[in-house]
Amino acid sequence: MSQLTAGGEPAGETIDLIQRFCTKSRAGCKGRRGSALIASMMFVMVVAGMGVVMIQIHTSQTKRQDQSIDNKRAIYIAEAGLAEGFLGVAQGMSGDVGTPEAPARFGDGFFWVEASELPNGQVSLLSTGMVGRGRFTISAVLEQGGDPIASLGFLSGGDLIVGEGSLVDGFDSTDGSYLSQVDNLLPGGTTGEGAKLAAMGDVVLHGTTPPGGLPTPSGTVVYGDAQPGPSGTVTSAGDVTVTGSTTPMAADVALPPVELPNVEMRRDVRIGIGNNLVLDDGEYGVSRIRIDEGAGIKLVGPATLVIGQLVMGDSSSITVDSTEGQVRIFVTERLYVPSTAALVSTQQDPDGFLLMLTTDEWLDFDEDGRVDDPLVFEPSGEFYGYIYGPTVDLEVGAGTHLIGGVAANSITIAAGSHISFDSALEGTEMAVSGLPVLVAWRIADVPDQPITRRNTTPKTYIEENALVTTRSPDAHLEVFVSIKYYDLSGTPQSYTGPSSGLDWTQVGEVLGIMWDDDAVVGDEGQEWETVPTISKRLATYRETSGKVDG
């Protein structure tokens, strides 16, 4: 502790101590002069360095985040491209949308889709999406055509029963008429091959030849396959021969409901005794048609007829001319075809006549106080066509030679009947759903194109190279269309030209459509797309026409 005098001055001893200290300090400070500055500068540099590192880390993180966001956006854009390609395939186009040189515009980004046809009717789509620094490519494989119901032959959703002494065979209408393919060495006027019976339940074959049955040597003969459902069996008794497979089917086949065309229903029609009515191509809706004895209707295709009740009298007929297109008859409440009535096809083409049935409700149609069977189908002679009735129990009369195919809730073939499957139906698009089915999906390598290289954003690249982009709905390569359709009033129409030139809102139902990338539509071997339920696709056409740029 220092000593102070009365005047507040330090005492001599204290002064001496201070002087000594100061002398010593000066001597020590001489060698360290400026060291604090260096230390502080080093500290500042360290802090600054850390700051730079932090900024770099942050910048790098931001870049990574931006890249990640761009990649995610690129995935979504690539998926949008796939959806656009899918829509194109569903509409009968190739699925190509845009090109690397002229990509499709979608939101802030761009995409293009390359489609290639694979074996078995599959289509591969490769969609590349680009936005900012993000690039992403997705590949998908689609199966065209949906459920090929007609290729399954006579298909029952439940049991399929074949009566005693029946004959089941098949032929191929693309190789000529049924008669021209009959094997004369076999009894009973049969081709001796090509039968196809399938049931989700059991196949029951009764075999004893009845009196008056077909003169087959050994009861019931199935010249081909008779396949039950996965849990079903083929049961046969008596003289039954099945020359083909009886192995159960691998999986159940569901029969989707009938989709009725939206047709205005008009008043009842009665065709008097001996009269004939000709309905030219077009779309018609009638709540009740009664064809009196000896009278007839001729339907000229392409035509669609929606009927509530169709009652045919004795010796009456319906004649179908499918030279120019398919004839479709939808019967919703009652179909009565007695054994003396006839359904005649001028072309003998099973693909040309489609009979769609929803007649499954027993009602008192003739107002006698008792309900009536909604479905009696016993036409005489040959019936060429395809019958689809997912809810009806179809019984085919003994006097009918049914040539074509059937899909129904259950099928009973009367004793002594003859049914023939037309294998040409396998090659048609007689499918329940025309929409493609996604088979596989994977992430693919981004194609090496100038626009996908990362030294610039696609937007910059497009601006620098003055590329032309198109909004996604208009970027399909096929811009020219040839279409046959019913307009909203049910009148048949056709159009060939740029897709944008057609007022799609006036298209009622598409009968056939072809697409091309040049104005000469159909020159590259395209075929008309004529899926019976193509009306499903109408929704997609309308969606397209009303779509806004993403």
Place this chain on the structure above:
Amino acid sequence: MPHDSSLHPLRPLRRCVRAATLWLLGIVLLLPGIVQGQGAIPVEPDPTVRGLLERIEEERGIDEEALLDALLAAGPVVEQRFLDYVALPAPERAFTLDAALEGSLRSQLGRLPRLVRTRIADGESEGQRECLLALRTLERFGAATDVALLFGLASPADPELPFDSRLASQLEHSLAAILSRDVSAWAGLTRTFPALDERVTLIVLRAVSEAASPQAMDFLGELLGKDAGQDVIVLAQLGRVVEFVRAAPSQRTLDYVHESLESMDPQVRREACLVVGRLEDSQAVALVIELLADEDPLVAENAYWALKRITRESLSDDIDRWRLWYDRELAWWQTEASDLLTALHGEEIAEVAAALRGLVGHGLFRHELAAEVAVELRHPNGAIVAQACAVLGVLRSRGVTDELQQLLEAASESVRPHAEAALARIRD
């Protein structure tokens, strides 16, 4: 305002105890009802069915003639609904008649098939529609004593004529329903079957297989080998039964089916392949593999189907590949399987997990392996249980569905999805 608990410190506790007691009481009272379906909502009748029942109620009964007319007028869809509704136990119905009317209605329905038979004999019947109604009534309410009546109603008047397809089909369903409902009907059927007409035989055998019960399996098993000409159809029906009945057929039946795989008749060989396939009978694999080279391509086709069904393997139909596969499977079973199964039931978690992995991919013994793996569903370690579920899903043996179902009911949230996935794969 002070909280109640400040006045009565035990009051919240008392409230909790009271609520818990009420919950417990509710559960105790309702649980048996829920378990036994007593709590099920009564079924409302279809409007047309209700109309008919109301008419019966208003008129205090109905005679069988009027009932027959009313049902015929309503049509087959409504009559089926009416019969289904009346056949329901009274507590399950939203619309019930009083006991006297109920008894009277059932008695009229019991007499209705005989009335139809009388009308047919008198030539007053509307034919097929009335017969169908009578057969449907017997389907719902018939007993063993009505079997002869069933055949009488469905048979054509002229024995030379074929059966009406609808009547034959309904006869099948009605007979199957009686066989399922009244066990005494089997004895009568066993007695009368040998004397039946060939056309009726098919209908009866299909009805037997539709009944899908152990008795049906025994009945068909007894018929095998009695009439060589009938073996094809009996085998086909046996195949139909084993799809739905989990019990295995008798050893005699199995032996006969195995012998049928070597029958001289290709039709019998075809059907026998399908039966062993549906039975998933691994004992028959060696025989079935040899049928891949059968002279009849249709037999080979069915043999291939059976092999895929039994083993769940996806080899091609090349017989040499199947033979090689079979030899490997046998060798594995004889040399490695026992060690793996010992490790499977051991204490070490890692060894159990490794054993589970080692059991995958052996389709020949999948049922035996699945039974062993199912034991591990009770393992205390959740990860092992989950892995066992996954292995069972791969083995796809129907024999362990009960164990998986039990696990599904008792398992924790973490294990349940694995059990569900395994069950889905097995049922697929």
